[in-house]
Amino acid sequence: MTTSRRPIDAESVTAWDLEADVVIAGYGIAGVCAAIEAARAGAEVLVLERAGGWGGAAAASGGWIYLGGGTGLQRSLGFEDTAENMEKFMSAALGPGVDEAKIHDYAHGSTEHYDWLVDCGVVFKEEFWGEPGWEVPHDEGLGYSGGENAAPFNTLAQPAPRGHVPQMADKQTGVRGAGYMLMKPLVETAETLGVRGEFDIRAHTLISDAQGRVCGVQARRFGQDLTVRARRGVVLATGSFAYNAEMIATYAPRLIGRPAAAVEEHDGAGILMAQAAGAGLAHMDATEVAFFGDPQMMARGILVNGRGQRFIAEDTYGGRIGQAALIQQDNAVFLVMDMDSHEEALGTETSTPYFRQPPTWAAETVEELESDMGLPAGALTSTVETYNRHAADGDDPLLHKKQQWVRPLTGPVAAWDMRGFTAGFTLGGLRTDVDSRVLHVDGAPIPGLFAAGRCTSGVCAGGYASGTSLGDGSFFGRRAGISAAT
Amino acid sequence: MTTSRRPIDAESVTAWDLEADVVIAGYGIAGVCAAIEAARAGAEVLVLERAGGWGGAAAASGGWIYLGGGTGLQRSLGFEDTAENMEKFMSAALGPGVDEAKIHDYAHGSTEHYDWLVDCGVVFKEEFWGEPGWEVPHDEGLGYSGGENAAPFNTLAQPAPRGHVPQMADKQTGVRGAGYMLMKPLVETAETLGVRGEFDIRAHTLISDAQGRVCGVQARRFGQDLTVRARRGVVLATGSFAYNAEMIATYAPRLIGRPAAAVEEHDGAGILMAQAAGAGLAHMDATEVAFFGDPQMMARGILVNGRGQRFIAEDTYGGRIGQAALIQQDNAVFLVMDMDSHEEALGTETSTPYFRQPPTWAAETVEELESDMGLPAGALTSTVETYNRHAADGDDPLLHKKQQWVRPLTGPVAAWDMRGFTAGFTLGGLRTDVDSRVLHVDGAPIPGLFAAGRCTSGVCAGGYASGTSLGDGSFFGRRAGISAAT
Numbered sequence: 001m002t003t004s005r006r007p008i009d010a011e012s013v014t015a016w017d018l019e020a021d022v023v024i025a026g027y028g029i030a031g032v033c034a035a036i037e038a039a040r041a042g043a044e045v046l047v048l049e050r051a052g053g054w055g056g057a058a059a060a061s062g063g064w065i066y067l068g069g070g071t072g073l074q075r076s077l078g079f080e081d082t083a084e085n086m087e088k089f090m091s092a093a094l095g096p097g098v099d100e101a102k103i104h105d106y107a108h109g110s111t112e113h114y115d116w117l118v119d120c121g122v123v124f125k126e127e128f129w130g131e132p133g134w135e136v137p138h139d140e141g142l143g144y145s146g147g148e149n150a151a152p153f154n155t156l157a158q159p160a161p162r163g164h165v166p167q168m169a170d171k172q173t174g175v176r177g178a179g180y181m182l183m184k185p186l187v188e189t190a191e192t193l194g195v196r197g198e199f200d201i202r203a204h205t206l207i208s209d210a211q212g213r214v215c216g217v218q219a220r221r222f223g224q225d226l227t228v229r230a231r232r233g234v235v236l237a238t239g240s241f242a243y244n245a246e247m248i249a250t251y252a253p254r255l256i257g258r259p260a261a262a263v264e265e266h267d268g269a270g271i272l273m274a275q276a277a278g279a280g281l282a283h284m285d286a287t288e289v290a291f292f293g294d295p296q297m298m299a300r301g302i303l304v305n306g307r308g309q310r311f312i313a314e315d316t317y318g319g320r321i322g323q324a325a326l327i328q329q330d331n332a333v334f335l336v337m338d339m340d341s342h343e344e345a346l347g348t349e350t351s352t353p354y355f356r357q358p359p360t361w362a363a364e365t366v367e368e369l370e371s372d373m374g375l376p377a378g379a380l381t382s383t384v385e386t387y388n389r390h391a392a393d394g395d396d397p398l399l400h401k402k403q404q405w406v407r408p409l410t411g412p413v414a415a416w417d418m419r420g421f422t423a424g425f426t427l428g429g430l431r432t433d434v435d436s437r438v439l440h441v442d443g444a445p446i447p448g449l450f451a452a453g454r455c456t457s458g459v460c461a462g463g464y465a466s467g468t469s470l471g472d473g474s475f476f477g478r479r480a481g482i483s484a485a486t
Numbered sequence: 487m488t489t490s491r492r493p494i495d496a497e498s499v500t501a502w503d504l505e506a507d508v509v510i511a512g513y514g515i516a517g518v519c520a521a522i523e524a525a526r527a528g529a530e531v532l533v534l535e536r537a538g539g540w541g542g543a544a545a546a547s548g549g550w551i552y553l554g555g556g557t558g559l560q561r562s563l564g565f566e567d568t569a570e571n572m573e574k575f576m577s578a579a580l581g582p583g584v585d586e587a588k589i590h591d592y593a594h595g596s597t598e599h600y601d602w603l604v605d606c607g608v609v610f611k612e613e614f615w616g617e618p619g620w621e622v623p624h625d626e627g628l629g630y631s632g633g634e635n636a637a638p639f640n641t642l643a644q645p646a647p648r649g650h651v652p653q654m655a656d657k658q659t660g661v662r663g664a665g666y667m668l669m670k671p672l673v674e675t676a677e678t679l680g681v682r683g684e685f686d687i688r689a690h691t692l693i694s695d696a697q698g699r700v701c702g703v704q705a706r707r708f709g710q711d712l713t714v715r716a717r718r719g720v721v722l723a724t725g726s727f728a729y730n731a732e733m734i735a736t737y738a739p740r741l742i743g744r745p746a747a748a749v750e751e752h753d754g755a756g757i758l759m760a761q762a763a764g765a766g767l768a769h770m771d772a773t774e775v776a777f778f779g780d781p782q783m784m785a786r787g788i789l790v791n792g793r794g795q796r797f798i799a800e801d802t803y804g805g806r807i808g809q810a811a812l813i814q815q816d817n818a819v820f821l822v823m824d825m826d827s828h829e830e831a832l833g834t835e836t837s838t839p840y841f842r843q844p845p846t847w848a849a850e851t852v853e854e855l856e857s858d859m860g861l862p863a864g865a866l867t868s869t870v871e872t873y874n875r876h877a878a879d880g881d882d883p884l885l886h887k888k889q890q891w892v893r894p895l896t897g898p899v900a901a902w903d904m905r906g907f908t909a910g911f912t913l914g915g916l917r918t919d920v921d922s923r924v925l926h927v928d929g930a931p932i933p934g935l936f937a938a939g940r941c942t943s944g945v946c947a948g949g950y951a952s953g954t955s956l957g958d959g960s961f962f963g964r965r966a967g968i969s970a971a972t
Contacts (some may be wrong), residue, residue, distance in 0.1 A: 005928040006698065006764060097739025212492065250768045250917065253583025253947060275927045276764040278492060282736045285771035307884055309795045328814040376883035378875050382868035389864050397862035398793055431736065441761045442491040461739060 005276040008218055010209040016216070016229040018198065020046035022484045023217060023230035024237055025203035025270060028056020029470050030453025030477035031237035032186040036120065037481030039193035043232055045481075047195060048219055050202035050265055054187050055180070057239055057263045057425075057454070058470055062135045063178025064145055065474065066467030068162035069107055071114035073142055077128045081160035083108040089157040090459060093146055093320075094468065097283065097461035105434045106459050106475055113475050114164070121185030125167040131348070132295035132315060134355060135466075139168045139178075146465020147317035151400030163467045182470065201226065206234065206273050206449070214277065214448035233448050233484030236438070237477060240454035241268030242425040251284035252426055254326055260290055260423030262454075270455035274430050277449065280441040282457035284428035288464040289322030292421045293335060294355040296348050299405045300341040302387055306332030306419075308370065308379035310387065313401040319464045326422045334373065335416040336380070338409040359414035369413050384409055427464065429456045436480035450484045452477040491762040494704055496695045502702070502715040504684065506532035508970045509703060509716035510723055511689035511756060514542020515956050516939025516963035517723035518672040520922075522606065523967030525679035529718055531967075533681060534705055536688035536751055540673050541666070543725055543749045543911075543940070544956055548621045549664025550631055551960065552953030554648035555593055557600035559628055563614045567646035569594040575643040576945060579632055579806075580954065583769065583947035591920045592945050592961055599961050600650065607671030611653040617834070618781035618801060620841060621952075625654045625664075632951020633803035637886030649953045668956065687712065692720065692759050692935070700763065700934035719934050719970030722924070723963060726940035727754030728911040737770035738912055740812055746776055746909030748940075756941035760916050763935065766927040768943035770914035774950040775808030778907045779821060780841040782834050785891045786827040788873055792818030792905075794856065794865035796873065799887040805950045812908045820859065821902040822866070824895040845900035855899050870895055913950065915942045922966035936970045938963040 022038040024031045027049035038045045047054075068074065069083035087107035091098055118124070129140035136143055145163025147153055169176035176184075191197075200221055207216035207227065216229040241247040242262035248255050275281070299315040312324045325333045337345075346356070363369040370380040388408040390397055396406045430438050430451050437445035438456075452458075458472035508524040510517045513535035524531045533540075554560065555569035573593035577584055604610070615626035622629055631649025633639055655662035662670075677683075686707055693702035693713065702715040727733040728748035734741050761767070785801040798810045811819045823831075832842070849855040856866035874894040876883055882892050916924050916937050923931035924942075938944075944958035 003928065004926075004930070006926070095739065096742070097735050249583050250766075250943075251770070253581065253769075256582070272927045275761070275766065278762040278764065280736075280761065281767065281770070283739075283771075284737070284767070285769075307795070307797075309793070311793075376872070376876060378868075378872035379884060382864075382872050386862070386864035386868050390862060398865060440490075440492070441758045442489065444490070457736075 005205055005272050007206045007208045007277050010207050010215050013207060013227050015227070017226040018046060019229040019231070020044045020196070021230070021232040022235060022481065023048065023228050024235040025217060026056060026237035026239060026453070027054040027197055028237060028239060028453060028473070029058035029183065030473040030480065031056070031235070032183065032190055033474045033477030034235045034237060034452060034481030034484065035190045035195040036186065036193060037478045038485040039190065039195050041482055041485035043485035045195045046228070047197045048201045048203050048228065049197060049199050052199050054197060055183050057261070057266060058473070059180045059183045060263055061179035061261060061470065062466070063166045063182045064135070064163045064467035064470065065182065066145060066162050066465055066471035067110050067114045067164045068160055069110045071111050071164065072118065073114065073124045073126065073164060074160065076126050077142055079160050081162070083110065085158050085160065086110060086162065089148055089153055092156050093153055093465060094460045094463040098459065099457070099461070101434050102472070103459050106472060109475065117474070120189045122182055123167045124164050128161065132299045134295060134318065136165055141165050141167060145317065145467050147320050150316035150402065151313040202269065203238065204269065204273065206277050208277065212447060214446060230448070233450055235480045235484050236270035236274060236430070236449070236451040236455050237453045237480070238270030238455045239263070239266040240426045240429070241271060242266045244268040251428065252287050255287050255424055255426065258423040260425060261288065262425040266454070270451065271429050274438050274449060274451065277446055278440045279438050279446060280431040282428060282431040283461045286427035286460060286462050287424045288319060288427060288469065289326045289422050289424040291318045291322035291325055292355055293318070293321070293418055294345065296345040297337060297342065298335060300345050301335050301337035302383070302409070304334050304336060304380065304383055305329040308375045308383050310383055310399055313396070313399045315401050315405045317465065319466060322422045322424065323464065331420055331422060333418040333421065335418055336369070336384070336409065337414055339412045339414065340410070341407065342414065357416055360417040362412065362414040364412050366409070366413055369415055373415055426454070427457065427460045429454060432456045432476070434479070435483045436476045437483060450480040452480040491691055491758050493692045493694045493763050496693050496701050499693060499713050501713070503712040504532060505715040505717070506530045506682070507716070507718040508721060508967065509534065509714050510721040511703060512542060512723035512725060512939070513540040513683055514723060514725060514939060514959070515544035515669065516959040516966065517542070517721070518669065518676055519960045519963030520721045520723060520938060520967035520970065521676045521681040522672065522679060523964045524971040525676065525681050527968055527971035529971035531681045532714070533683045534687045534689050534714065535683060535685050538685050540683060541669050543747070543752060544959070545666045545669040546749060547665035547747060547956065548952070549652045549668045550621070550649045550953035550956065551668065552631060552648050552951055552957035553596045553600045553650045554646055555596045557597050557650065558604070559600065559610045559612065559650060560646065562612050563628055565646050567648070569596065571644050571646065572596060572648065575634055575639055578642050579639055579951060580946045580949040584945065585943070585947070587920050588958070589945050592958060595961065603960070606675045608668055609653045610650050614647065618785045620781060620804065622651050627651050627653060631803065631953050633806050636802035636888065637799040688755065689724065690755065690759065692763050694763065698933060700932060716934070719936055721966045721970050722756035722760060722916070722935070722937040722941050723939045723966070724756030724941045725749070725752040726912045726915070727757060728752045730754040737914065738773050741773050741910055741912065744909040746911060747774065748911040752940070756937065757915050760924050760935060760937065763932055764926045765924050765932060766917040768914060768917045769947045772913035772946060772948050773910045774805060774913060774955065775812045775908050775910040777804045777808035777811055778841055779804070779807070779904055780831065782831040783823060783828065784821060786831050787821050787823035788869070788895070790820050790822060790866065790869055791815040794861045794869050796869055796885055799882070799885045801887050801891045803951065805952060808908045808910065809950065817906055817908060819904040819907065821904055822855070822870070822895065823900055825898045825900065826896070827893065828900065843902055846903040848898065848900040850898050852895070852899055855901055859901055912940070913943065913946045915940060918942045918962070920965070921969045922962045923969060936966040938966040
């Protein structure tokens with residue numbers, strides 16, 4: 001078996017074990033969307049999947065997909081949105097350093113992309129879920145997913161919910177998560193179009209001709225190397241590098257030991273094999289960061305860092321709290337609440353019991369709590385005093401938490417030690433253009449090579465909103481399929 | 487002229503315009519050290535420099551070079567240090583994600599490296615400078631350079647000054663900065679050894695043979711492509727990508743529009759040409775970040791972020807303040823001082839007039855100042871109250887500024903708006919091993935290709951200390967020269 005990733009010279013290939021017009025590595029969200037579009041463009045399509053079945057990280061995920069600009073679901077639920085508005089939010093929230101061309105195309109193509117998904121059989125239930133929370137508690141189809149309706153974005157762009165969630169299957173057919181229910185109709189669509197899937201086979205190395213055009217891949221199945229010919233193009237859709245410890249240490253060390261929302265197959269293979277052909281990279285340090293706290297509690301309390309200082313509007317998207325915690329607060333976060341607010345949070349129908357933890361410290365006064373937490377005298381009490389001073393008027397001039405969640409902390413108080421409550425997946429990867437062509441470091445596309453999904457750098461540079469990963473994986477996956485087939 | 491960076495097949499080269507055993511691209515600190523060692527190992531050495539003369543960013547720099555473990559200079563000035571102690575500090579301060587093997591070799595080879603520099607003619611004046619400040623005010627040879635003697639590092643490792651500064655030339659010979667005085671004796675040493683320099687010529691593309699071994703470079707001079715044969719090896723020492731706007735946007739977007747301490751020649755060329763041969767990268771988001779404030783003032787005042795909160799021990803290294811400001815505080819920093827401390831700072835012999843700015847706001851009380859600054863009522867006053875409460879006892883339990891700088895703010899106060907006072911250069915680049923071999927993405931060295939200096943990822947992953955860039959550039963530059971020659 002080869003261990004090198006260096007592209008193999010096609011002239012050295014004596015026989016092809018498998019062959020198709022378009023060969024796609026990875027049968028997750030990007031791969032299936034590429035397959036559908038390539039097949040519709042008239043190509044014979046072969047998908048190579050290293051796991052025993054289709055799905056990838058998408059099928060195991062919460063299924064959120066970021067769509068807007070006035071999708072059918074948004075309109076039917078009474079939400080106004082425009083592509084410009086969506087573009088404005090994405091540019092502000094997903095940077096710094098976003099790929100503006102990708103965000104432009106993504107935002108302006110979003111309603112069409114929604115229709116395409118629905119045509120493929122993805123079902124979005126016409127129900128909105130507006131409470132702070134961790135994903136949706138039932139099978140609602142729409143929710144806020146990136147802090148659109150919280151500070152600072154609620155004054156930068158008109159808030160609109162853009163987290164579209166495929167309806168989970170009911171109990172009669174077996175409970176199936178939204179990610180699975182996104183992938184299933186797409187795979188069925190692909191199969192109807194004649195797309196062939198080969199499983200337990202992992203692409204390892206590109207094969208290219210004398211002119212540098214990628215014309216196949218070498219792949220491994222049960223310890224054997226196979227050669228796979230791609231008459232028109234190769235699409236890499238192999239997922240992130242969240243489970244490649246060496247790449248994490250090298251590019252995104254804050255995530256060392258904290259992988260999440262990815263599958264172990266995400267070993268960066270697609271990135272490495274394209275890099276070996278001279279492909280450029282982008283935003284390799286960018287990471288989604290989840291924060292495992294109960295949003296119903298966080299919105300009602302205050303979050304403080306290791307110095308007892310507030311740092312974020314507590315009613316924003318959990319992914320923003322996670323990024324702020326890991327990158328800006330050295331992973332030290334404490335939740336402080338009074339008992340009344342705590343009881344209220346626990347009493348909400350949509351609170352998230354999974355994330356409830358007993359308090360680490362409880363005290364009669366903030367002074368006592370501060371001392372119990374080992375904070376210097378005045379560190380937390382001054383934070384609470386300033387918060388309470390304005391909360392009495394329903395204001396939060398420091399961080400602009402929405403009025404509905406602002407209330408002075410009174411009576412007995414408690415704090416939860418949330419240090420290290422973060423985990424995430426990687427957002428950086430291959431540099432591609434809006435047609436999903438993989439770009440060489442000299443700026444020109446590498447002939448015959450296309451990529452989408454988390455082995456590429458997509459619409460997110462530094463920030464994140466739930467659904468942007470399945471979103472750009474599917475959107476630019478389709479483009480990869482079209483480009484590869486034509 | 488070619489625009490592609492794709493390696494050129496040596497078989498297509500009909501004639502070589504220039505030739506040597508070892509060809510080095512870039513005549514800055516890494517290049518000159520590689521040249522000396524390659525020549526001493528018996529190689530014929532040719533250095534290609536795109537500017538009109540030697541020097542690179544090093545000659546224009548402050549010349550600090552990070553050395554320790556008990557160098558001659560440290561010992562003669564009465565400072566104890568060990569390699570283990572140095573390694574401990576570097577691992578803590580330069581991460582997360584540091585290359586432990588590189589730091590180990592660097593720390594344990596540091597006293598030998600000091601002797602080597604001195605043998606080459608670099609002069610370090612036996613004088614220590616211990617005041618907070620921006621580089622050294624005169625021609626002192628040793629100072630703290632990375633926050634070794636400030637929190638949190640002063641309790642993690644025994645503090646020792648490791649910033650070694652070559653003595654500047656005096657007025658009789660023309661004032662010459664320490665960076666120039668580092669480079670000059672090294673270039674003279676190289677020339678004595680027969681190293682040849684060619685100027686106004688920029689390496690653009692690697693040339694490699696059928697087995698993938700790098701055997702030369704294509705370079706440009708006055709619009710013409712030249713072929714340069716390297717019989718033994720090519721060393722890339724072309725500097726950072728601080729002045730490549732596209733690479734900054736793609737890898738380190740926080741530095742957009744903020745390049746500093748680099749020269750315009752730092753366009754990432756060496757990184758790109760090696761990437762095109764399949765080289766891996768590391769820590770592309772890592773950046774040195776300078777903060778243009780007067781250390782004598784900052785140590786005596788308090789630094790607060792856009793929410794009026796303290797976030798760093800104000801007596802630490804300015805580069806740490808810069809990184810914290812840009813990455814963790816969204817580039818929003820304000821300096822708050824009382825008038826007594828301000829006068830004291832201005833009166834010190836070693837204050838830095840260049841960085842003095844008139845206050846943006848001045849007021850009789852902190853309440854007024856807070857209001858003038860547009861901060862919410864209580865935001866700054868509570869910060870000052872908590873600071874003063876402990877400062878009365880000479881303590882700073884929140885951030886552990888050293889006792890000598892801790893004093894309650896009293897009487898009239900002023901604040902300086904220091905938003906956007908940051909600029910920096912990039913620390914990420916090619917992945918190399920401790921022998922300065924450029925590593926392919928598959929992990930194996932690329933035969934014939936070596937690199938050092940800021941086109942590589944060195945001892946810094948996320949953090950920085952002044953002198954580590956000239957430090958690892960010279961240290962691993964030497965290794966590149968030895969590896970390439972043998």
